[in-house]
Amino acid sequence: MSEQFEPVIIGFTCNWCSYRAADMAGMGRIKYAPNIRLIRLMCSGRLDPTFVIKAFAGGADGVLVSGCHPGDCHYIEQNYKAMRRFYLLRKLLSQMGIEPERLKLLWASAAEGQIFADEVTKFTEEVRALGPLHWNPAAALLAEQTFHQPAEVAA
Amino acid sequence: MTTNGKPKFAMYWAASCGGCEIAVLNIHEKILDVDANFEVVFWPVAMDAKYKDVEAMEDGSILLTLFNGAIRNDENEHIAKLLRKKSQILVAFGSCATEGCMPALANLSPLEEVVSTAFSTVSTDNPNQIRPQPTYTVPEGEIYIPKLYPIVRTLDQVVDVDYYMPGCPPESHQIAAVIDLVIDVLKGKAALPPKGSTIGAGGSTVCDDCPRKRDVKKIKEFKRIQDVMLDPEICILEQGVICSGPATRNGCSALCPQAGSPCIGCYGPAEGVIDYGARLLTAVASVIDSNNPEEIERIIDGIPDPVGMFYRFNLGGSLLRASKAAWAK
Numbered sequence: 025m026s027e028q029f030e031p032v033i034i035g036f037t038c039n040w041c042s043y044r045a046a047d048m049a050g051m052g053r054i055k056y057a058p059n060i061r062l063i064r065l066m067c068s069g070r071l072d073p074t075f076v077i078k079a080f081a082g083g084a085d086g087v088l089v090s091g092c093h094p095g096d097c098h099y100i101e102q103n104y105k106a107m108r109r110f111y112l113l114r115k116l117l118s119q120m121g122i123e124p125e126r127l128k129l130l131w132a133s134a135a136e137g138q139i140f141a142d143e144v145t146k147f148t149e150e151v152r153a154l155g156p157l158h159w160n161p162a163a164a165l166l167a168e169q170t171f172h173q174p175a176e177v178a179a
Numbered sequence: 180m181t182t183n184g185k186p187k188f189a190m191y192w193a194a195s196c197g198g199c200e201i202a203v204l205n206i207h208e209k210i211l212d213v214d215a216n217f218e219v220v221f222w223p224v225a226m227d228a229k230y231k232d233v234e235a236m237e238d239g240s241i242l243l244t245l246f247n248g249a250i251r252n253d254e255n256e257h258i259a260k261l262l263r264k265k266s267q268i269l270v271a272f273g274s275c276a277t278e279g280c281m282p283a284l285a286n287l288s289p290l291e292e293v294v295s296t297a298f299s300t301v302s303t304d305n306p307n308q309i310r311p312q313p314t315y316t317v318p319e320g321e322i323y324i325p326k327l328y329p330i331v332r333t334l335d336q337v338v339d340v341d342y343y344m345p346g347c348p349p350e351s352h353q354i355a356a357v358i359d360l361v362i363d364v365l366k367g368k369a370a371l372p373p374k375g376s377t378i379g380a381g382g383s384t385v386c387d388d389c390p391r392k393r394d395v396k397k398i399k400e401f402k403r404i405q406d407v408m409l410d411p412e413i414c415i416l417e418q419g420v421i422c423s424g425p426a427t428r429n430g431c432s433a434l435c436p437q438a439g440s441p442c443i444g445c446y447g448p449a450e451g452v453i454d455y456g457a458r459l460l461t462a463v464a465s466v467i468d469s470n471n472p473e474e475i476e477r478i479i480d481g482i483p484d485p486v487g488m489f490y491r492f493n494l495g496g497s498l499l500r501a502s503k504a505a506w507a508k
Contacts, residue, residue, distance in 0.1 A: 074457040074498070081498040094470060101470075109464040111475050116460060116485040119287075121503025159499065161286075164329045164506035 031085035031151040033060040035144070036075065038068045040098040041133050042090035048137030056141035057148035060088065067091065069102025073113045076127065080117070081159050086126045086151035088144065093131040103131075125150055126157065186242035186365060188217035189233075190272075191262060192224060193248030193255035194282040194331060199273040200224045200247070202348035206355045216362050217243070221262075233261055241265050243361060245272040245344075249282045249495055250332040254325035263338040268371075270378070274347035276334040278447050278455070279495015281347075283331040286494050286501035287486060290329045330501040342372070344379045347445035347492060350431050353379035377450070380430030384449045385442045388433040389424055391415065396466035401481030404441060415441045416466065421488060426452060426459035444492050454498045456489035463489075 037043040043064045049056060065071060068091025076087050089110055097103040110129045118124045128147050132140045192200065204210060204225075213219075220241060221228045244266040250256050263269055274280035285293045298305055314323045334340055344357065357379045363369035372378060381388070393414045402419040409415060415422040415436055423444030424436060435442050448455040463482075469475050482488055490497055500506075 072457060073460050074454045077454055077457050077498045081500075104470045105465045107470070107472065108467045108475055109461060111472065112460055112464040112467075112479050112482070112485065113457075115479060115482075116456070116489065119484070119486045119502065120499050121507070159503075161330050161499075161501040161506040164501075164508065165332075 029152055029156060031059050031148060031156070032083060033057075033086040033088060033144075033148060033151060034079040034084045035060045035062045035088040035090060036068070036071050037062055037064055038070075038091045038098070038103075039064055039066045041092035041096065042068075042130070042140065044134035045090075045132035045136045045140035048134065049141040050137075052137050054137055054141040057145045059148045059151075060144050067097065067099050067102045068106035069097070069099060071106055071109070073109055076113060077117075080122055080126075080157065083157075083159065085154070085157045086128070086147060088128050088130060088147055090130040090132055090140070093133055096133065122157065122159075123154055125154060183218055185216065185218040187220045187240060188213065189219070189221040189241045189244040189262060189266065190224075191221065191244065191246050191248070191258055193246070193259065193276070193334075194251035195248030195273065195275045196281070197224065198348040199245075199275075202273075202346075202351055203245070203354055205351040206358070207351075209355045209358060212362060213358060216365060230258065230261070233258075233265060236265050238264050239267050241267065243268045243270070245270050246334055247273040247276050247348075249275040249279050250328070250334065250337045251282055251285075252325035252327050256328075256337055259334060259337050268341050269334075269338070270342045270344055271334040271340045272344045273349055274345060274445055274447060274492050277343045277345050277496065278493045279331055279333050279497075280445075280492050283333075283493075283495030284487065284491070286330050286505050288502070289504055290327060294327070330505055331495050333495045336495075341374050343375075343377045345377060345428055345445075345447040346380070346430065349379055350434075353430055377428070380428050380446055382450045383429050385424035385427045385429050385431065385433050385436070385446070388429045388431075389414075389436045389442075390433070391436055393417070397468035398466050398478070399468050400478060409439055411439060416463075421463055421482070423459055423491075425462035426455055447492060447496070455493035456486070456497055459489045460485070 037046060046062055068089060071089055079087050091103040091106055114124045114127050117127060130143050219226060221233050244262050246262060246269060250259060271277045275282055298310055299308060311324055313326045314321055360369055364371055391414045392412055394417060396417050398419050400419055401421060404420050407420060409418055420441050422441035424442040426449060427442055427444045428446040428449045430446050452458045467475055467478050469478060
C-alpha cells in the first residue's frame with residue numbers, strides 16, 4: 025500500500041456543462057484522479073459559498089468549482105456571479121489560513137471531457153503537494169485545557 | 180439564602196463589554212416588573228453575590244438565566260457550566276454569547292499575538308515586558324487568574340442553550356417584550372417558544388425593515404463610509420458602501436441605515452442562514468458590475484479585510500470558527 029497522502033477533494037459541477045464534461049470523461053473511459061467527489065448543482069451560480077466553507081470545515085483538502093464557459097451559461101449570466109463570488113471567497117479563505125490554491129475555478133463545456141479529467145488530476149496533485157488541511161479548531165482547545173488548574177475552579 | 184417564593188432570575192457576563200447589562204437597565208420602569216415577578220439571585224454587575232452562593236443552590240433552582248458574553252477563559256467556561264446546571268432556562272443573550280461578536284475576532288490570531296498586543300505594543304508602558312501569570316504564590320497561598328483559551332467560543336459551543344437573543348446589544352424594546360412574555364408564561368397566559376428558538380428578534384432581514392429606496396445594484400468600486408457623502412434616500416449598498424443588511428436578522432428596526440450608517444450585522448444571521456459571512460459575501464459579490472476576472476479582482480481590492488467585514492460579529496459562530504493561525508500548532 026502506498027503511504028502517500030490522498031487529498032479529499034469536493035467538486036461542484038453544473039448540470040448543463042461541467043457535469044456533462046465529467047460524464048463525457050466517463051463514457052470516454054478517460055482516467056483521472058479518484059480523489060474528487062462530484063456534487064451536481066443546476067448551475068455554478070447556485071453555489072452558495074457556504075457549501076465551500078462547509079466542505080473545508082468538514083475535512084476537505086481542496087474544492088473545485090466548475091461551470092459553463094463565460095457566455096455559455098444555461099441561465100444566461102449566473103456563472104459570472106459564481107466567478108465574482110469565487111474571487112472574493114478565495115481572498116476571504118486565504119485570510120483564514122486556507123491557501124488560495126485549495127480552491128479552483130474551472131470552466132468546462134459538455135464536450136470537454138478530456139480537459140475536465142486533466143484539470144482534476146492536475147488539481148489533485150497540486151492539493152497533494154500542499155498537504156492535508158484537516159480543519160479542526162476544537163483540537164487546539166482540547167490540548168490547551170490540560171493545564172494545571174486549582175481544584176476549586178475546576179468543579 | 181433567604182427566599183421570597185418568587186421565581187429566581189440570574190444574569191451573567193462572560194467575555195463581553197457590559198453593553199448588554201446597560202441594555203437591560205435601559206428598559207426603564209419595566210425593570211420594576213422584573214423585580215415584582217422575580218427574585219434576582221445572581222447578577223454580578225448589579226448586586227453582590229459569590230460564585231459559591233450559586234454553587235450552593237439546588238440544580239435547576241434558577242428559572243431564567245440571561246448569559247451574555249463569549250467563552251474566552253476557564254472562568255467563563257466554569258460559570259457557563261455552573262449556570263447551565265442551576266438554570267431551567269438558559270438564554271444566550273446578546274451577540275457575544277450567540278455568535279462570538281468582537282471578542283471572537285481574536286480567533287484570527289494566535290493567543291501569543293493577542294496577549295502581546297495587549298501587553299507589548301508601542302502604546303503600552305511595560306518596559307520589563309511583564310506578562311500576567313496564571314498562578315502566583317503570595318504569603319497567604321497560591322492565587323490565580325483565569326487561563327485564556329486559544330480560541331473564543333460561543334455559549335452553545337460549551338453548554339446546551341435553550342434560547343438565543345441576538346443583538347449587540349439586544350434592543351431594549353425587544354428585551355422588554357421578552358420579559359413580558361416570560362411573565363405571561365409564569366401566569367399561564369402564554370406558552371414558551373420551542374427550544375432553540377431565536378427570541379426578541381424578527382424572522383427576516385434588516386433590508387426588510389429599511390425604508391431606503393432599492394433599485395438595481397451594480398458596483399464598480401467599493402467605498403468606505405468616511406470617503407463618501409451618502410445619499411439619505413437610496414440603498415447604502417447601491418452607493419458602493421458595504422451594508423450587512425441582506426444577511427442580518429431584523430429586530431432593530433434598521434436603526435443604523437436610517438441614521439445614515441450601514442448595517443454592521445450585530446443581530447447576527449437571518450433565519451435559515453448557516454454561515455453569516457458566506458451569505459453576506461454572496462450578496463456583496465453578486466452585485467460587482469464586471470465579468471472580467473482582472474477587473475473583479477481590482478474591485479475586490481476595495482475590501483481590504485473580508486473576514487473582518489463579513490464576520491465582524493459572527494466569527495465564533497461561523498463554520499470555520501477560527502483562522503488556521505489561531506488553532507494550528
